[in-house]
Amino acid sequence: MSTPVTPLEGKVALVTGAARAQGRAHAVRLASEGADVVVTDICAPVSESVSYPAPTPDDLAETVRLVEEAGGRSLSAVLDIRELGALQDLVTRTIATFGRLDIVVANAGVLNWGRLWELPEDDWDMVIGVNLSGTWRTIRAAVPAMISAGNGGSIIIVSSSAGLKATPGNGHYSASKAGLVALTNSLALEAGEFGIRVNSIHPYSVDTPMIDPDGMAEIFGRFPSYLHSFSPMPLKNVLADGVSTLADFMPPEEVADVVSFLAGDGSRSISGVQVPFDRGALRY
Ligand SMILES: NC(=O)c1ccc[n+]([C@@H]2O[C@H](COP(=O)([O-])OP(=O)(O)OC[C@H]3O[C@@H](n4cnc5c(N)ncnc54)[C@H](O)[C@@H]3O)[C@@H](O)[C@H]2O)c1
Numbered sequence: 001m002s003t004p005v006t007p008l009e010g011k012v013a014l015v016t017g018a019a020r021a022q023g024r025a026h027a028v029r030l031a032s033e034g035a036d037v038v039v040t041d042i043c044a045p046v047s048e049s050v051s052y053p054a055p056t057p058d059d060l061a062e063t064v065r066l067v068e069e070a071g072g073r074s075l076s077a078v079l080d081i082r083e084l085g086a087l088q089d090l091v092t093r094t095i096a097t098f099g100r101l102d103i104v105v106a107n108a109g110v111l112n113w114g115r116l117w118e119l120p121e122d123d124w125d126m127v128i129g130v131n132l133s134g135t136w137r138t139i140r141a142a143v144p145a146m147i148s149a150g151n152g153g154s155i156i157i158v159s160s161s162a163g164l165k166a167t168p169g170n171g172h173y174s175a176s177k178a179g180l181v182a183l184t185n186s187l188a189l190e191a192g193e194f195g196i197r198v199n200s201i202h203p204y205s206v207d208t209p210m211i212d213p214d215g216m217a218e219i220f221g222r223f224p225s226y227l228h229s230f231s232p233m234p235l236k237n238v239l240a241d242g243v244s245t246l247a248d249f250m251p252p253e254e255v256a257d258v259v260s261f262l263a264g265d266g267s268r269s270i271s272g273v274q275v276p277f278d279r280g281a282l283r284y
Pocket of ligand 1: 209
């Protein structure tokens with residue numbers, strides 16, 4: 001049996017953190033496969049202690065344009081995933097407009113650096129608040145609507161390799177992403193009876209603004225031994241012309257390949273699984 005060109009035709013997806021980078025790549029990929037895609041982002045700095053720049057509302061508008069160019073209908077909202085009411089309003093608009101919600105890509109996240117016993121309380125609260133609690137709020141808003149729609153669905157939680165291993169220098173980020181593993185696995189059991197699958201993906205070294213060379217140079221300059229936990233990826237990138245290179249960073253579109261697989265029927269029996277996306281680096 002051949003795979004349909006638009007296997008997600010008739011499905012509706014929600015992608016958080018979609019103004020740029022990985023979130024945008026996921027939104028555009030799902031649209032190109034036939035889905036209507038609701039996109040959201042805070043489009044502003046989450047905190048002054050985040051060293052890399054934030055996206056703008058224009059970036060989110062560009063994602064909407066790209067989703068529509070890829071063939072999907074779209075809705076968008078500038079919101080903070082730490083605000084449950086705003087997420088619930090967006091889900092209500094989604095159901096009013098499209099009648100269903102099938103796919104959630106809980107992708108929004110934030111990173112900053114510091115040793116655990118030196119972190120300002122605000123940094124701990126901010127990173128846990130966005131990455132862990134904000135992802136729970138995304139689920140809290142979306143799952144009741146998915147259950148009511150009665151079509152089952154797929155939830156993809158964007159964790160990190162830092163959710164599966166120690167990452168000295170950003171232990172609060174690691175703790176937030178490890179918390180997402182527990183959230184994923186418990187939700188997979190709870191939502192399974194409604195036909196909703198839940199899996200987490202664990203990227204490493206994806207070429208996005210979050211990878212801030214200055215912030216990393218500063219922490220690794222102070223604590224060179226921490227570099228050991230941020231090893232190069234062992235798997236060579238074999239290009240179409242046969243040239244192999246050791247890639248330092250992977251493009252967001254490669255992560256979208258995995259999201260697309262987990263969103264679609266090809267993964268219909270996969271739930272409660274952690275999928276590393278790191279060209280084998282976890283095994284060091
Ligand atoms: N880049 C990497 O190497 C890497 C590795 C592992 C995991 N991740 C994870 O991948 C996801 C996407 O990150 P990215 O690499 O595309 O970086 P990014 O900074 O470009 O994307 C994150 C997006 O989330 C949005 N966001 C942050 N806080 C928000 C909030 N409170 N409410 C709504 N939106 C918010 C940001 O504005 C941004 O657009 C994140 O969860 C990140 O932790 C990234």
